[in-house]
Amino acid sequence: MKQPGLGGPGVTQCLILMAFCVTGLNSLSATLAQNPTCVDQLVGQSITISCVVKGQSMERLELFWYRKTEKNGSMEFIISAKGSIGKKFYGTKINPGKFTVKNDDLQSKSTLGIKNLGYSDTGTYYCMAGTSMKYTFGDGTILTVVDFLPTTAKPATKKPPCKCKKQKTAKTSPPGVSCSVVIWAPLAGLALMLLIGQYLLASHTYRVYRRTHVYFRKYSPK
Structure with a gap:
């Protein structure tokens, strides 16, 4: 109607x-x-x-x-x-x-x-x-x-490449060893040099002692 x-x-x-x-x-x-x-x-x-x-x-x-x-x-x-x-x-x-x-x-x-x-x-x-x-x-x-409905789908986006550097996994030391070879080698070399130095110093000291002892025995008043 x-x-x-x-x-x-x-x-x-x-x-x-x-x-x-x-x-x-x-x-x-x-x-x-x-x-x-x-x-x-x-x-x-x-x-x-x-x-x-x-x-x-x-x-x-x-x-x-x-x-x-x-x-x-x-x-x-x-x-x-x-x-x-x-x-x-x-x-x-x-x-x-x-x-x-x-x-x-x-x-x-x-x-x-x-x-x-x-x-x-x-x-x-x-x-x-x-x-x-x-x-x-x-x-x-x-x-x-x-004429057409607006889409609600999100545009596909490419995942940006990762710029972060991958962290290297730390190698575990064998039982009883806390330092790596890189640390042990310089320490061993330094210890060897100290031993050699001590040997040379002791040898030099002994020679000086012998000379001094001989000198005093020879020229000391009797």
Whole structure:
């Protein structure tokens, strides 16, 4: 069933707009949470947008869906329904085969379905809940229809070559040996030189002693 949108000449929608402007955005005690808040979808594909009603029973509310596109420039009424079994009303320029709405009273959720997406469907979609002369809007869902979806895969990166030098494993010394040959060789050479020096010094001392002893025996007074 067709129903004029906010931009149309319908008296009902004009009264709704007037009441909405007078009572304010949050005049209704219920709040609306839309999901997703922003989405990209391929051209020709379908998409669903959900609107969860919080703070009030959905059985007493009528749910409306609007959109604002670059082509229209103003809020365009799409579809509305009251409860899960209520009649559905469409905007004057809306194709019933393209848009569907499903209300779930138990989950307090209204779902808008859009088929065969085109570039002209790019825009912001809003759900609105109302009862009597009080209405409130959701935060909106930004839909962008694209030729291809951006990839989320991380680009493959080559592992940089390791610049760290590999540490050489220390060779364990045999039991009882704490120093390597490189340390032992100089020490052994030094010890040998000390022994030779001591031998030479002792030999020289002995010769000096012998000469001195002979000298004193020869020239000492008797």
